[in-house]
Amino acid sequence: MSEPNQEIIIVGGGAGGAELAVRLARAGCGPLRLIDQAASHVWKPRLHELAAGASKGELGEIPYQDIAERWGFVFEQGALADIDAEAKTICLDDDSTHDYRLLVLAVGGVTPDLGVEGVKEHAVMLDRYPDAPALYQRFTAALDKAAAQPPRPARVAIVGSGLTGVELAGYLASNPEVVASPDSGLPQTLEIHLIEASSTFMPVIDDDRTREDVRSRLADLGIRIHTGQKIAQVQADGVKTESGDRFDADMTVWAAGRVGPPLASRIDALATNDAQQWLIRDTLQSRDYDDIFAIGDCSACPQAEWPATAQVASQQAEHLSEQITAYLDGRAPTAFSFGDKGMLMSFGNGGDLGLVVGPTNDYVRISGHVSHAAYRGLQRQHQWVLLGTKTTLEGAVGDVVDALS
Ligand SMILES: Cc1cc2nc3c(=O)[nH]c(=O)nc-3n(C[C@H](O)[C@H](O)[C@H](O)COP(=O)(O)OP(=O)(O)OC[C@H]3O[C@@H](n4cnc5c(N)ncnc54)[C@H](O)[C@@H]3O)c2cc1C
Numbered sequence: 001m002s003e004p005n006q007e008i009i010i011v012g013g014g015a016g017g018a019e020l021a022v023r024l025a026r027a028g029c030g031p032l033r034l035i036d037q038a039a040s041h042v043w044k045p046r047l048h049e050l051a052a053g054a055s056k057g058e059l060g061e062i063p064y065q066d067i068a069e070r071w072g073f074v075f076e077q078g079a080l081a082d083i084d085a086e087a088k089t090i091c092l093d094d095d096s097t098h099d100y101r102l103l104v105l106a107v108g109g110v111t112p113d114l115g116v117e118g119v120k121e122h123a124v125m126l127d128r129y130p131d132a133p134a135l136y137q138r139f140t141a142a143l144d145k146a147a148a149q150p151p152r153p154a155r156v157a158i159v160g161s162g163l164t165g166v167e168l169a170g171y172l173a174s175n176p177e178v179v180a181s182p183d184s185g186l187p188q189t190l191e192i193h194l195i196e197a198s199s200t201f202m203p204v205i206d207d208d209r210t211r212e213d214v215r216s217r218l219a220d221l222g223i224r225i226h227t228g229q230k231i232a233q234v235q236a237d238g239v240k241t242e243s244g245d246r247f248d249a250d251m252t253v254w255a256a257g258r259v260g261p262p263l264a265s266r267i268d269a270l271a272t273n274d275a276q277q278w279l280i281r282d283t284l285q286s287r288d289y290d291d292i293f294a295i296g297d298c299s300a301c302p303q304a305e306w307p308a309t310a311q312v313a314s315q316q317a318e319h320l321s322e323q324i325t326a327y328l329d330g331r332a333p334t335a336f337s338f339g340d341k342g343m344l345m346s347f348g349n350g351g352d353l354g355l356v357v358g359p360t361n362d363y364v365r366i367s368g369h370v371s372h373a374a375y376r377g378l379q380r381q382h383q384w385v386l387l388g389t390k391t392t393l394e395g396a397v398g399d400v401v402d403a404l405s
Helices: 017-026 044-051 064-071 131-147 163-173 208-220 262-266 310-328 368-387 389-404
Strands: 008-011 032-036 074-077 080-084 089-092 097-099 102-105 154-159 190-195 224-226 231-235 238-241 246-248 251-254 292-294 342-346 352-357 363-367
Touching: 008 017, 017 032, 017 064, 017 310, 017 368, 032 064, 044 131, 044 163, 044 368, 064 074, 064 368, 080 262, 102 310, 131 154, 131 251, 154 163, 154 238, 154 246, 163 190, 163 208, 163 342, 208 224, 208 352, 208 363, 310 368, 342 368, 352 368, 363 368, 368 389
Parallel strands: 008 032, 008 102, 032 074, 102 292, 154 190, 154 251, 190 224
Antiparallel strands: 080 089, 089 097, 231 238, 238 246, 342 352, 352 363
């Protein structure tokens, strides 16, 4: 048992927290405890693939205990319930408590229901690992229901044309049990409506050509895109828009943005913004306490607009691993600055597309095998941090074989 207040505690082992734990352990920083509510780590940017029927193995699920044993830190499965920042103690949902010397919050975010009636009751979301198999179960149930006599296409409404919405739409339409292409000559078994409140499709992307490219890839998969349609109500069998339109749906997926965790607004010790994210300084320290840091989707720095992406969480983890060492030596942490490397998207049979930042800081468009390799490469890079070179190389060889077959 460690001395009181000696442990560095990281809560949340996702894209940011898991990388931070390993980087700190490798730097000999400790004693270190990683706490996550789940038993296994998964690379969330590919969660939509699992939700559309990919096998769990394809996503490279890694038990936290294995990572902890490999690098020599403590893993504990548990959910953060409260923080007493004055006493430097956290409380988990089983009422156990831990003293900390330094606390890092990395618990990610959730999709907001935006106060829309019926979302919680009838829609599915893709926030956590267990949501993905649950979504797939709902999807196959919808297909089965629609195939019953008289057969008709299964109808899916996806609300929100951010990365989650568009990639999920592409992968659902590519599921082998589905014939969604209008050109295939076969009867369509799936009808996907992708519904966006903004008048612009994929409003988060600042590039008309890319938006058009994504739109036409999804259209080729038979996906119907509707913009300027704000949802007023989600019902058991469809969605109603503010303008009075209705889309029938056997399953509604709610993918309307990202906010911080509900937990953040329940913890009195730390200030949050309107999107229930913990307010941090550019050093990634909480606004209120020097010895509490927050990274990734659960945090926001008012002086900077960092997007809620794995790319940001990972860069913050790398920065923080150096700053924590300095902080524990009595030096002041330095400011984090985000280096945008672009974005990569994958649409199943609709192919891959990427915008990467080139040498002159302009976006360079990539597609096809190059983009697919880069998309997989992001996960490999993450695995390399968590598992080291040998295991990552073995996986990368598998990717090359996949790409060539
Ligand atoms: C379908 C989908 C596609 C995406 N595609 C991309 C993409 O292409 N590129 C990109 O950069 N980003 C993408 N993202 C976003 C990216 O996954 C997130 O921005 C990133 O994972 C955030 O990292 P994080 O460390 O903040 O949180 P997360 O990765 O969400 O990890 C949070 C961790 O905290 C744990 N946790 C939560 N609450 C508690 C609690 N109370 N106590 C203990 N543990 C807790 C969770 O179990 C989880 O392990 C995508 C997201 C989704 C859902």
